[in-house]
Structure formats: C-alpha cells, structure tokens
Amino acid sequence: MTYPRMKYGVLFSLTGLYLWFTYLGNVILRWVKKKEKWYDRYILTLKTLYHRFSENKNIILIVFIINVFVWVIVNINIIEYGNLSSEYLWKYPYNYVCMTEEKYTDEIHKVIKEPDEKIDEYAYIPLISNDGGEYVGISEDSYNKLTKNKKEHIKQGEVKAVLEKSKQDDENMFQDKHVYLKTATGMRKFAIKKEVKEVLFVAQQSDIIRILVMNNSDFDMLRSLQKKNTVIMTQQTEKETAIDEGKLKVCEKKYEIIGFYKGSLMKEDRQDDLTTLIFYICIGAFLIISGIMILSIKIWSDISNVSMKYGFLKKIGMETKEIKKNVKKELSLSLWITFILSIVISGGALSYITWNVDWLLKKQVLITFFALLLFQAGYIILLREYGWRLANQQIQSERREKIWK
Secondary structure (H helix, E strand, C coil): CCHHHHHHHHHHHHHHHHHHHHHHHHHHHHHHCCCHHHHHHCHHHHHHHHHHHHHHHHHHHHHHHHHHHHHHHHHHHHHHHHCCCCCCCCCCCCCEEEEEEHHHHHHHHHHCCCCCCEEEEEEEEEEEECCCCEEEEEEHHHHHHHHCCCCCCCCCCEEEEEECCCCCCCCCCCCCCEEEEEECCEEEEEEEEEEEECCCCCCCCCCCCEEEEECHHHHHHHHHCCCCCEEEEEEECCCHHHCCHHHHHHHHHHHCCEEEEHHHHHHHHHHHHHHHHHHHHHHHHHHHHHHHHHHHHHHHHHHHHHHHHHHHHHHCCCCHHHHHHHHHHHHHHHHHHHHHHHHHHHHHHHHHHCCCCCHHHHHHHHHHHHHHHHHHHHHHHHHHHHHHHHHHHHHHHHHHHHHHC
16 A cells, blocks of 8 residues: 555545535436436425535535544544554564674573563674665575565675665665675675565664665675674563563673663653644544534524425424424435445445454454444434424424414
8 A cells, every 4th residue: 555646545535525525416316307206205305405415515525524534544543542452563573672792692591581482583784884874784584584475585786675664654765776885895886676664673763773685695795704793682472571671771781782672662652652642632622523513503504594494384284293304304414414424434444444453453443433423423313403493493483473463
C-alpha cells in the first residue's frame, strides 16, 4: 500500500461522493418515475428525499466526512496510542537487542538465565562511508534469517540499504546509486541494489540504525579486515520481566555495549506519544461535538417549514398519527442516509486497515467503532423525537391562533 496512491484515492473518493450527494436525488426520481405504481405509493418520501439532497447536500457531505474521519482515523490512532496491551509490537520485535564484541557474549548470557530465553546472534561490522555516514553491515544470510526471507540474493559489489524505521517515514539514506565505504585497504565502491524501510531490530531509538545488507563473500572479506569481531544479540522471552535491565546496564558500561530495551523504549515512546494521544482525543471530541451541532442545527432549521407543511395537511384531514410518522421521517431521512453510508465506508476501511493487525487491537478498534455508531444512532433518534415535539407544538399553536381569530 503506497500512501501517495491512498492520498489521491481519498481525493477522488470525496469528489465522487460530492457529485453523488449532489445528483443522487434527481437520479433516483428519474429512475423511479418510470415505475408509476411504486412512485405514486411513495411519492411523499421520494419528494422529501429529493428535497433533502438538493437543499442539504453540503451539510450531509460534511457530516459524512466527519463520521468517517472520527470512526476510522481518530479511532485507530486513539486505540493505538492509548493501548497498553498492544505494546507497539511492530516497533519492538525483541525484548532486548545489544551490539557488542563477540568476546563479551558470555557475560550477557550469564546475566540472562531465564529458562524461556531465546537468544540469537548475528555477526555485523561497523561501516563508514567517505562522507562520514555510519552504517551497520550484515550478511544476506543474517538478513534472510531476520526477515524469514530465503529468496533475497545480493550480488558481489552490491548492498541493500535498510533504514530501521517504519515504512511510512520519508527519510532516505542515499541520494546516489552508489556508496563508497572505507576499509582497511582503502575506499571501496558498492552499488545500491535498493533501499527499503523496515524494522529488523528496534524502530524507536535516539539514533536511527542504518543497515547495509551485503553479499556473504563481501561481508566475510570486510569482516576479516576488522580488528574486532562484533555481533548483534537479540533476545525474545515469554515474560517481559525476565530481563534484568539493571544488571545488563552494568555490563554495558563495563564492556562498552550498546543496548536497546523494549521496556525502556516503550516507556520513552509512550511519553512522546502522549501528546499525540491528547491531540487525537481533542480532535475526536471537537469533531463529534461539531457533528452533533450540525445535526441539531439542521433539525432546528427544518422545524418551521415542516410545521407549516404538515399543519396544512392536518387542516385538510391528515391524521395526527400519520403526521407524526411523516414528520419524523422527513426530519431524519437525510441523517439516516448519511449514517448508513458512514457505516458502510468506515466499516470497509477499518476491515482493510486492520486486516493483519493483532486481534486484541482489532477488537478494541471495533468496539470503539460500534460505540460511536450506537452513540450517533441514539442521538439521531432523540433528535427526531425532539424535532417532532417542536413541530407538533408549532402546529398546535398555529391551530389555536386560527381558532381564536
């Protein structure tokens, strides 16, 4: 999924929806007029529908956009940033990651003695380019093991550049198609096979990890020129408390180890994201209140016309029960259409976005979605009832004025 395409897709969708909202009533009437019996039977409803779309198309579209934005974008972001159980797993594939010399790996194993430990080691080499850029070099075998991709093959003299970040980040590592790396024997030119953004170790850290994946032969040759043999250690445990960060940090200071802890990084991440969470909550609250006010103003603005219309119909013999039914329908018909369209579009978007998401996160997104759905449905029902009472009061008051006159 590419975000530029999504952006243009949203613009085209909104344009199409505006045209649909603008001309839908006319299209329906033209089609229904061909079916005379059905048209005659529902003529009042169809006239109302046409009137609502022609008079309130912009308001309907605004409410629809607000609903979709809140039910999809705001919903997902509030759940993601406010969810303690999701733990941003996509950013933290390992509980602990450290970069150290090979001779110190035994010290790490002594600190971590939990029975459920799963520690893997990947040889790496520190690399520096001619412009001073610092990179981590790993072999294609290590890369395939990390990504569980057995088909990636890199030719000699090529590198695959991996930026340890989320795919939607805009930053790039290289502008040119080649990179010149410093070695013990001088500069060596490598062709950039391709550049990707993905998370191999940990995505949230103060300094971005820039990884160059190399052909096995190139990697072994460059590693043989290094004075120190360095490895990346990764640990996965069933229990997060299995990691004693205090002892590991003592090892880091003693042996100059670079370590990344899932727990600490998550805490920093959550502190940074708290502002974003508050922002989305405020945006969601503002938009929900705005949507409520738009619906309320729309109902109130229609009371006078509806009262005059059905006051006249009452005079010529329409029963109160029938008036009540039609007033409620007329006041809420366009609201229900917007509501149903919002459900269809938002539900489809949420299904697509959360297709491969963890079930717990998906369930919480759906719960919030249905809570917002029920909230607005209940509000429309109350508005319809309140609108009928106002319209009925106005009809009765007009009738009393006529009697006294």
